[in-house]
Each structure stands twice: as C-alpha cells, then as structure tokens.
Amino acid sequence: MKKLLLLSALGAAMALSSGCYSTQGGHDQFGVPFSTDTIESRYERPVAQVFAAAKEVLAFNGTLVSENLINNSLEAKVDNKRVWVRVDEPETGVARIHTQVRGPAGGADIKVASEIDKQIALKLSTMR
Structure with a gap:
C-alpha cells in the first residue's frame, strides 16, 4: 500500500513538473512550462532596425540558427x-522585442535573456 502511494505521488509530481512551452518562433518545445523565460522591451525605432540590431547581437554572442x-x-x-x-x-x-532563453534541459534562463536584451538596447543606441 505504501509503495503504491509512493509511486502515485512520484508519478503525479513528474506529470506536473514536465510539459511543453511555446517559443517566440511559434513552435512548442519540451521543457518546464511554468517559469519566466521572456523579457519584453519597447523602442521608438522601426522594426527593421530593431531586427537588424538583434540579429547582430545574436551572431556576435553565438550561432544564428x-x-x-x-x-x-x-x-x-x-x-x-x-x-x-x-x-x-x-x-x-x-x-x-521579446527575448526568450531556455537551457539544454528546457529550463528558463532569465539572466541570459536580460543580458541579450541589454546588448540589443546598447546596439540600438549606437545605430543611427
């Protein structure tokens, strides 16, 4: 009886802690669904200029996929x-602009999202 109760509790915990989350690209991925992973910022700039700045920052920090x-x-x-x-x-x-970051296991990383967002803002301040 105790084993059955323990297995039931373990199964319920696993079911509640795993799931899917939506990406900013419009897809669903496996990961931890109830965690803050997105930062939103607004700029009085054209969309094309903000998109170009974001592209440069992502290419500088890693690999554009x-x-x-x-x-x-x-x-x-x-x-x-x-x-x-x-x-x-x-x-x-x-x-x-929405900046979203997830780790390899699907966990949120708001610190990296904040850093990327800050770098995009700095890139925009140097652009004309």
Missing part, C-alpha cells in the same frame, strides 16, 4: 542555450 522574416523572429545558440527573439510593432513607430 534560423531567421524568419515573416514573423520577424530569430533563433540562436548562445553558450549551449537556445535563444529566441521576436520583433513586432504594437503601435505605429514603436517596436516591441
């Missing part, structure tokens, strides 16, 4: 972590 020009998203590998960046225009003249 994919570039989707339809939904303005990028995917890269930085320090064995997967990074997704999506740029959109919520209102005229304002670009919004």
